[in-house]
Amino acid sequence: MEYTRFMADRVKTMKGSAIREMFKRMADPEIISLAGGNPASELFPGEELSKIAGKVLMTSPTLALQYGTTDGYPKMKECARSRAQKVNSVGENDEILIVTGANQGIDLSAKAILNKGDKIVVESPSFIGSLNAFRTYEAQLVGVKIEDDGMSMEELEKVLKADPGIKVIYTIPTFQNPTGTTMSAEKRKRMLELASKYDVLIIEDNPYGDLRFSGEDVPTLKSLDTEDRVIYVGSFSKILSPGMRLGYVVAPAPIAEKIEMLKQVNDVHTPMLTQLMCVEFMKKYDIDAYIAKNRELYGKKCAKMVESMEKYFPAGKVKWVVPEGGIFLWCECPTITDIAPVVNRCLEKKVAIVPGSNFAIDINAPSNMFRLNYSSATLEKLEEGIKRLGEVLTEML
Numbered sequence: 001m002e003y004t005r006f007m008a009d010r011v012k013t014m015k016g017s018a019i020r021e022m023f024k025r026m027a028d029p030e031i032i033s034l035a036g037g038n039p040a041s042e043l044f045p046g047e048e049l050s051k052i053a054g055k056v057l058m059t060s061p062t063l064a065l066q067y068g069t070t071d072g073y074p075k076m077k078e079c080a081r082s083r084a085q086k087v088n089s090v091g092e093n094d095e096i097l098i099v100t101g102a103n104q105g106i107d108l109s110a111k112a113i114l115n116k117g118d119k120i121v122v123e124s125p126s127f128i129g130s131l132n133a134f135r136t137y138e139a140q141l142v143g144v145k146i147e148d149d150g151m152s153m154e155e156l157e158k159v160l161k162a163d164p165g166i167k168v169i170y171t172i173p174t175f176q177n178p179t180g181t182t183m184s185a186e187k188r189k190r191m192l193e194l195a196s197k198y199d200v201l202i203i204e205d206n207p208y209g210d211l212r213f214s215g216e217d218v219p220t221l222k223s224l225d226t227e228d229r230v231i232y233v234g235s236f237s238k239i240l241s242p243g244m245r246l247g248y249v250v251a252p253a254p255i256a257e258k259i260e261m262l263k264q265v266n267d268v269h270t271p272m273l274t275q276l277m278c279v280e281f282m283k284k285y286d287i288d289a290y291i292a293k294n295r296e297l298y299g300k301k302c303a304k305m306v307e308s309m310e311k312y313f314p315a316g317k318v319k320w321v322v323p324e325g326g327i328f329l330w331c332e333c334p335t336i337t338d339i340a341p342v343v344n345r346c347l348e349k350k351v352a353i354v355p356g357s358n359f360a361i362d363i364n365a366p367s368n369m370f371r372l373n374y375s376s377a378t379l380e381k382l383e384e385g386i387k388r389l390g391e392v393l394t395e396m397l
Ligand SMILES: Cc1ncc(COP(=O)(O)O)c(C=O)c1O
Pocket: 037, 100, 101, 102, 103, 104, 127, 129, 172, 177, 205, 207, 234, 235, 236, 237, 242, 246, 247
């Protein structure tokens, strides 16, 4: 049976993430993945969380297993508030909502704001999950190039000036996915000035902000916002566990109210069991000490990746900027136009990387860039993966 005619126009042309497709092929244990965005599982507090899960189910079975409120379990909201307050990202007029991962927070924020055909500014390149969410609302993506210190403010002003229809800017200012870059404090202030001048909202997506391993912290856009223009989306995925699906949205009350209604339609509430587990974990253990361990490990892994790239990549053929935190490293190959054959050859050599086209506004345009992840593989596998990639690059560039 042919099903296309039954499908909504907005999903007909959608393409799944190549990363997810790659995951399906990664059942092969010999493949070294530098492709995903998984945090380091070797540090997951499995034992602590298994005891907590047992305790929660034993002592509070009704709370853990019954329906909960859509905005989140109150103690979990306090945990999220404490994380957001750490970076001064809760304003007087804001509400906090617990969401099922930052992904849901971004999706529902977009759903609350965007009509079909509305324009949204995004960094070019940007996180495919968010781009796909905006695409499902049939929004028009307006890409603004990203530089080593974040989105180009000249280009941003140009697009905002040219198009009064733009409603919102979506940005990942800290350790951006996929480029690993961080927007400077000056640019953050400028972005807020431009948002004010052209009367647009900002969605600030900050899942990696806690993962700095070198350099100085930069204030969040939300902390600099004096006009309640920023919707701040945080996550516990990269600081505790992505499988627990815990994120939060800090938004001006009228927007938060709409997001809450949309969430009710979407999944009623985020699972109570993982909310309760997170609350207990944060009560019993020092989450900042746990995050510090992750930061230290990511610093080591990033250094190992960079050292291996310097050793195994063909000299002068690949450009990259060393990140100060987060989990991604972005590479450009100026001597070619399309990285796709390299990515395919890499899979034959049993190493997985993601082509830059995945993060582009136009996913069909060829890209000479690729994204590497250093958080999930072990130090040994990182070196071996980069060695294999270096062999392919030497052969093909
Ligand atoms: C920039 C960005 N935003 C949001 C997410 C989604 O995070 P969560 O697991 O909290 O849904 C990711 C996940 O990789 C991401 O890279």
